[in-house]
Amino acid sequence: MSCEPPTPPASLTTEIVNTLNESTPERLHDVATYAEALAEHKQREDRLEEEADQDEVEERQDDLPDDVPTKATITIKEINDNRYYYWQWREGDKVRSQYKGPVSSDR
Structure with a gap:
């Protein structure tokens, strides 16, 4: 591992980066676990919505x-x-x- 702190993604706001930088390692692990679960949940919702849209097109009378x-x-x-x-x-x-x-x- 590098001695330098990681560079945050450009898509994160300064507020989020500052909050993460001030967090403990335990809290960061909790945030990472939650963020991963939330991302999977949202991807599943998007996939289900896309499948429903495709079904609707296929069901065109x-x-x-x-x-x-x-x-x-x-x-x-x-x-x-x-x-x-x-x-x-x-x-x-x-x-x-x-x-x-x-x-x-x-x-």
Whole structure:
């Protein structure tokens, strides 16, 4: 080991570096253990979120038109005693709909 103290990564703030420099070896080991566990936890969350996003893309319905977002859901509207399927999604503050087809009894 070198007699010189290690050089902190440039990504650490001065406040964090100063706090670490003032810490005892025991506290530094605790911080290192916690930081490693926290990093693994966050990487796992990121991976799960990415997998969920990929699953959502893979689950895109075959009959979903190109101009309808993947997150659109199917809703049923009743008009004059007739029922129709509509794609429905949110764009900002507005709810958008696009006609899909009549509700058939075999569905």
